[in-house]
Amino acid sequence: MLNEVQELESQKSVPHRDFYNVRKVDTHVHIACGMSQKHLLRFIKRKLKTEKDVQVYYDKAKKKALTLSEVFESLNLTPYDLNVDTLDVHADSKTFHRFDQFNIKFNPVGESKLREIFIKTNNFIEGRYFAEIIKEVASDLEESKYQNAEYRISIYGRRRDEWDRLAKWGLRNKVYSDNVRWLVQVPRIYQLHHANKFISNFGEMLENLFLPLFEVTMDPKSHPELHQFLKYVSGFDSVDDESKPEGQAFTKNTPEPTEWTGSENPPYSYYLFYMYANIVILNNLRRKRGMHTFLFRPHSGEAGAVHHLVTAFLLAENISHGILTEEAQIGIAISPLANNCLFLSYPRNPFPDFFARGLQLSLSTDGPLQFHFTKEPLMEEYSIAAQVWKLTRCDMCELARNSVIMSGYEEEVKEHWLGLNWRKDGPAGNDILRTNVPDIRMAFRYETLCQELQIITNATKISDALKT
């Protein structure tokens, strides 16, 4: 409010640049719901027209492969019947505070068969359909030029060959775009792997997750496709319903991973600590060998206990959701529309308070398949936030700049998008010609932060003085 007029004036004076052509990254979006519901519907209908006799699914009960039209017959559906309502993937009033109901929505028509065929990398058609639709989504981003996305793709830690299979899928289908980077998400579902006898202790899950990465770092030829694929992986995410009750706390008496042999799922902090520990060691190794390193950017503070945020604050580069956060400069990717459908209604979202307070925020979609209506989900997310919270053009450009900083894009890409000095504090780190963020905003943020740190330092001194 202090500088609004000057801010808008300096934005006007920047040639060419405006909110539409500053780079923005959707820092938190899951690949399995990266397309809109309308896009998925059209894709399925198109395939039913052009590939109805292609075998796409192995029916274990019938012991035979089914063609696409046989699958739809078994579901009692014709292509004409299909609409967005039958697809039924959008979040609705039944999903609020019900993560379990929300998860069911990942299955088009409530049918895990369709999810298996269309949005899995590892299936009877080796993920070909999924690759095709992802490439269409990526080409929409390329067309927009300034919109980018970091898609979450799953590694489960159930089997040792998951990484190689994923890499093969990516390379064989040429799923690559300059506008896309991968974040590998690990669902916290040890208890399922254990119950299904894939693994006998938590240490094995960690080995499945990290051993292939150590091997390929030591010797790229050991997994040549994975070596290629990793170039576009910028980090790790940890995902699951945070509101689920957790059994035991993580203390010094908690068993080591190889001794965690029971059927119970470890707590959030246990998962995060052991992922963090592996990533740190892996990164050191990779740095020595001149390879890029991985960021750790878990989901945290969407719901659940405070220790989730404490853990992530200590271990993570930045976090997704974080609507229960209160302070500090850790990057937070907030998805108000997703929150609105799951845990926190839009008007009650802390976003405007956090932003006014100077926290490092970005706006992200989480999942256009479930939450959005237009063909430009990231713009839709910005639009709604701008409208409801009356953001200025300066606010929107600052959020876009934050999203690039928080992203896992390579150093040289960030320099190109934000300016050579982007790592510097305050206005020195800003290039308005690229970011459209006025220096006066950067100065305000920096001065406020310095003053707040000063207050804390002074308080500590007084407290020390009183003690002596």
Add this chain to the structure above:
Amino acid sequence: MLNEVQELESQKSVPHRDFYNVRKVDTHVHIACGMSQKHLLRFIKRKLKTEKDVQVYYDKAKKKALTLSEVFESLNLTPYDLNVDTLDVHADSKTFHRFDQFNIKFNPVGESKLREIFIKTNNFIEGRYFAEIIKEVASDLEESKYQNAEYRISIYGRRRDEWDRLAKWGLRNKVYSDNVRWLVQVPRIYQLHHANKFISNFGEMLENLFLPLFEVTMDPKSHPELHQFLKYVSGFDSVDDESKPEGQAFTKNTPEPTEWTGSENPPYSYYLFYMYANIVILNNLRRKRGMHTFLFRPHSGEAGAVHHLVTAFLLAENISHGILTEEAQIGIAISPLANNCLFLSYPRNPFPDFFARGLQLSLSTDGPLQFHFTKEPLMEEYSIAAQVWKLTRCDMCELARNSVIMSGYEEEVKEHWLGLNWRKDGPAGNDILRTNVPDIRMAFRYETLCQELQIITNATKISDALKT
């Protein structure tokens, strides 16, 4: 809430149809801001590239015609400089409760020159650029297939030849689309015409507005182009800042139009009454001659005195804005995003209350140039309403159905879009195969309305009984 599950189930069971492919009409949008800010910017840049040496503007001071590049030189702007911030047409915090500031935003770069060149039908290039950009907007609607718009285009009543000029512009430039209908808006600015000596009394303004229409109705050959153009005009709107204070009230002592000779502007109700009176007589004449008739759908109740709503309620088919309304079944086109920028913040909009109460609502954009961010402004408007107010798919389809009913589309088009019986009350008037609105919703609305009318009737009876 009562029937939500059944409603969703019956929507799923309708083959093919969903919210995306039910017809929806943007029932309230001004043509001068029908394009997005990004679209306008791109259009201007393109023209600067391809037609920089075309003469586009007559400079009265220099007494010569300027080329497009000379105009930009005079503004000290290069094509590269131009961005959405310099264009500065989006509503912002300074426009809230300041209709005057908002009106300035109609001028790109704050320059009436650019508005004159790019978004006027009547200028040095005879509105060619404006026609071209409108045709681009219309072709976006055609591509979407199910989205339609009723654009407000101005007739001022300043001169007698305005209708012929407008018709010539439309026909010469072939500004026609199946997805577009025109509503003629009349700004309530008698006092300006009077001060500029175009007219000497209000009666002349009415003559300029209506005489050409009576002439062309009596004898189509008298204005052949206007006769063609009128086929796509569905009605009249009355527009201006409703929050401006009004001098005198409209009573039986108020002078007749030809005696309204002073410099003061007549009140809202005076404008509406005389427009209404002319439209009724014109419609009777047209009906007798087998021509289509015009709807009267004024802006009303965006702000200002209660008598605005009373007047419109008595005289109008349906109204735009109406956020100060309370009751009854008159159609109301609400534009929550526009309200949010001008008179009423989003969370305080009465839309959800009105909708729950069963009022006849539709959602409209008012002006994508000023309020929206994506390439699909009407979908953006629905999306935001759905997210903030947690509308179900059934709610959204009901709103789309309302928008078609309120629109001025021809009877046969409405029958095609809504079903043959759409004029009937309750479920009998619904065709879920076309509207995707479940019969159970229609029954609920109809039963509720009947019960409420019953209560009023009973109350009247009791009151009568008490009197005797």
